[in-house]
Amino acid sequence: MKNVIIISLLGVTAYYLLSAFVSIPFGEDFINGVKDFYLNKSPEDLKVANVVTSIVVNFRGFDTLGEVTVLFLASTALGSILYRRRSSHTALNPQRTAPQASTLVQAGAKVIFPFTVLLGAYVFIHGHLTPGGGFQGGAIIATGFLLMLISYRKFFVEHNVLTWIEALAGTSFVVIGLAGLVYADNHNFLENFLPAGELNDLLSGGIIGIIYIAVGFKVGAEITGILDTLLTIKEAGLDPEEN
Amino acid sequence: MQAFLTYSIYGTALFLMLLGLYAVLMKKNLIKIVIGLSVADSGLHLLFVAVGYINGGTAPIFSPAVAGTGTVMTDPVPQALVLTAIVIGFGVTAVALALVVRLYRKHNTTNIDEIKNLKW
Numbered sequence: 001m002k003n004v005i006i007i008s009l010l011g012v013t014a015y016y017l018l019s020a021f022v023s024i025p026f027g028e029d030f031i032n033g034v035k036d037f038y039l040n041k042s043p044e045d046l047k048v049a050n051v052v053t054s055i056v057v058n059f060r061g062f063d064t065l066g067e068v069t070v071l072f073l074a075s076t077a078l079g080s081i082l083y084r085r086r087s088s089h090t091a092l093n094p095q096r097t098a099p100q101a102s103t104l105v106q107a108g109a110k111v112i113f114p115f116t117v118l119l120g121a122y123v124f125i126h127g128h129l130t131p132g133g134g135f136q137g138g139a140i141i142a143t144g145f146l147l148m149l150i151s152y153r154k155f156f157v158e159h160n161v162l163t164w165i166e167a168l169a170g171t172s173f174v175v176i177g178l179a180g181l182v183y184a185d186n187h188n189f190l191e192n193f194l195p196a197g198e199l200n201d202l203l204s205g206g207i208i209g210i211i212y213i214a215v216g217f218k219v220g221a222e223i224t225g226i227l228d229t230l231l232t233i234k235e236a237g238l239d240p241e242e243n
Numbered sequence: 244m245q246a247f248l249t250y251s252i253y254g255t256a257l258f259l260m261l262l263g264l265y266a267v268l269m270k271k272n273l274i275k276i277v278i279g280l281s282v283a284d285s286g287l288h289l290l291f292v293a294v295g296y297i298n299g300g301t302a303p304i305f306s307p308a309v310a311g312t313g314t315v316m317t318d319p320v321p322q323a324l325v326l327t328a329i330v331i332g333f334g335v336t337a338v339a340l341a342l343v344v345r346l347y348r349k350h351n352t353t354n355i356d357e358i359k360n361l362k363w
Binding site for chain 2: 003006007010013014017018021022024025026027028029031033034035038039042043049050051052055056060063064067070071073074075077078081082129130131133135199200223226229230
């Protein structure tokens with residue numbers, strides 16, 4: 001009975017959504033929006049090759065600050081939901097739920113790990129020139145750490161160091177924004193105040209490079225912290241202070 | 244051909260969204276419910292990017308090969324919005340998984356029917 005109700009509900013939803021979307025022609029330029037403004041302004045005035053990055057950091061910088069805050073809140077909420085008072089046993093000898101990986105995986109992970117971090121750093125430093133940016137680069141760095149976390153049972157990240165990286169990166173984002181209030185032409189929050197440079201140069205795009213380096217560090221540290229929190233959970237029943 | 248493209252791309256996006264909703268409503272395993280949320284998210288992202296696509300358009304990046312040639316470019320605005328949506332989706336999934344871990348610790352099961360405290 002429940003199945004019938006839910007499937008018919010989904011069917012009705014599908015019919016109306018599809019009939020709405022079929023009227024939108026695929027692949028035609030029907031949005032008379034702000035596309036041309038961004039496509040003209042971004043390479044000419046701001047000298048940013050990647051228009052998506054330019055929208056995310058320059059035109060919608062405040063929104064990106066909120067996005068970074070949401071990630072920070074998610075990692076904080078994860079910590080508080082999974083919080084458990086540490087017994088002396090747990091503090092000295094934290095346990096990983098995953099079994100020990102084979103020797104081949106361990107040797108391979110050790111070789112790949114530095115290159116993964118390097119690739120992540122490349123992606124967020126070149127965020128204004130090539131596809132990618134701070135969030136993507138941070139996620140790539142976190143995959144490197146995930147590889148190490150699941151390969152070695154004794155590989156643990158220092159949460160104090162992660163907290164400091166997060167704090168410094170977030171603060172530098174806000175400080176760059178506040179510097180825009182003082183040094184930029186129109187005195188706006190997060191406005192570009194550095195010279196724009198040449199199109200397709202590494203040192204172009206003003207504050208985008210600096211902000212994306214900060215975002216890359218912050219996202220990498222946050223996702224690594226989330227993964228480590230989720231993976232370092234002991235089996236139920238081992239801890240006398242369970243629940 | 245055009246009609247086929249329209250139906251297939253929007254259809255795939257809608258199918259993914261409805262599949263996710265179905266999993267959220269019907270599945271008993273909490274992990275599967277979280278996977279359903281994530282699948283519905285992907286469908287939404289595909290829909291967004293598909294709406295911004297323009298026939299023959301390249302990625303909106305003025306690399307040296309494209310700059311100044313007047314090449315058609317796809318709409319960058321939905322892509323920037325999808326970037327935000329992906330990050331928010333990641334946060335939602337992480338917190339939902341943490342809640343699942345917490346429930347498993349308390350009840351020793353991920354089957355939603357066996358967790359009776361929620362019923363009144």
